Amino acid sequence: MTLFEILGLAAGVLFAVSAVLVTVRMVRGRSVLDRMIASDVLLTTVILVLGAEMVINGHTDNLVLMIVLAAVASFAAIAVARTIAKQDHEQEHDHEQEHP
Amino acid sequence: MIPSELDLDWWLDLASLLLILGAAVLTLAAAIGLLRFPDAMARLHSATKPQILGLLLVIIAIALQARSWSTLLLLSPIIVLQMLTAPVAAQMLARAAYRTRNFVAEQISMDELADSEVEVRTQEIPRVAPPRES
Numbered sequence: 435m436t437l438f439e440i441l442g443l444a445a446g447v448l449f450a451v452s453a454v455l456v457t458v459r460m461v462r463g464r465s466v467l468d469r470m471i472a473s474d475v476l477l478t479t480v481i482l483v484l485g486a487e488m489v490i491n492g493h494t495d496n497l498v499l500m501i502v503l504a505a506v507a508s509f510a511a512i513a514v515a516r517t518i519a520k521q522d523h524e525q526e527h528d529h530e531q532e533h534p
Numbered sequence: 535m536i537p538s539e540l541d542l543d544w545w546l547d548l549a550s551l552l553l554i555l556g557a558a559v560l561t562l563a564a565a566i567g568l569l570r571f572p573d574a575m576a577r578l579h580s581a582t583k584p585q586i587l588g589l590l591l592v593i594i595a596i597a598l599q600a601r602s603w604s605t606l607l608l609l610s611p612i613i614v615l616q617m618l619t620a621p622v623a624a625q626m627l628a629r630a631a632y633r634t635r636n637f638v639a640e641q642i643s644m645d646e647l648a649d650s651e652v653e654v655r656t657q658e659i660p661r662v663a664p665p666r667e668s
Contacts, residue, residue, distance in 0.1 A: 441551040448558035452565035459568040459577075467574040467631050474623065475568060475581045479561050482584060485592035486554045489599045497596075497608045504589070504616045508623035515626035518634060 442490040449483050470514045477507050546598050553595035557588040564588075573638045574631040578624055585620045589613060 435443075453476060460472035481503050484496040560583050567580025593609050600606075631637055632647060639645075 438547060438551055441548075441555055445551070445554045445558040448555070448562045452558070452562040455562075455565035455569055459565075465574065465634070465636055467627060467634065467636055468577060471574065471577050471581050471627060472568055474627075475561075475564055475584065478564075478581075478584050478589070482557050482561060482588055482592050485589075485596055486557070489550050489554050489592070489595045492599065494596070494600050494605050494608075497605070497612075500612050501608065501615070504612045505619070507616070508619035511623035512626045515623075515630040518630040 438490075442486075445486055445490075449479060449486065453479050466514065466518055470511055474507065474511050477503065477510075481507070546601070550595035550598040553591045553598070557584065557591040557595070560584045560588040560591070573641075574636040575628060576637075576641070578627055578631065582620065582624055586617060589616050 456472050456476045456479065460469050460476065463469040463472075481500055484500050484503075488494055488496050564580045564583045567583075568577050571577045571580060590613060593613050597606055597609055
């Protein structure tokens with residue numbers, strides 16, 4: 435194996451291990467926010483893997499995919515964050531009304 | 535010693551692969567932080583590492599690998615869009631984490647929203663009141 439192959443393999447192994455760890459956090463969660471943050475990191479990992487694959491294989495086919503993913507990556511986080519805040523606030527309000 | 539054309543290519547490829555390796559290490563650090571940190575705000579802190587710095591490293595690596603102006607033109611909107619949208623998402627997630635009390639209060643050194651949370655509640659009250667006459 436050449437030096438370049440070893441470096442690319444090491445980067446791929448690191449990306450794969452981090453994707454597995456992030457998925458573990460997404461499954462264990464404990465709250466919707468933790469899962470959303472983990473999902474965000476997983477999407478970032480996908481973007482980085484697309485770029486790394488282009489560098490390792492020496493082409494530029496995935497560039498448009500990277501642009502689209504970088505543009506829409508934050509939509510899910512924003513939507514989930516707004517929903518959680520509203521739900522929690524309404525529940526607090528009901529609670530206060532039940533026990534004044 | 536001035537490197538020849540072939541040597542320069544080799545060194546640029548090596549530099550781009552090392553940058554990719556650095557981005558992979560950052561992603562692994564973020565994943566470990568997601569598993570080890572106790573609350574959503576600390577996890578949010580570790581999640582932002584590959585979002586900006588890791589992506590910047592990969593973008594520089596692609597630019598070093600491709601070495602063409604058209605590729606650079608396509609690369610610049612990626613990092614610009616990510617830098618514009620990632621703080622917005624992080625801010626919204628942090629606000630949701632604060633309102634759902636998803637943080638360890640002992641680990642926060644300063645709570646600047648402690649007073650404004652009361653204001654938010656009083657501002658919410660007119661919404662459940664009967665509609666204004668107009």
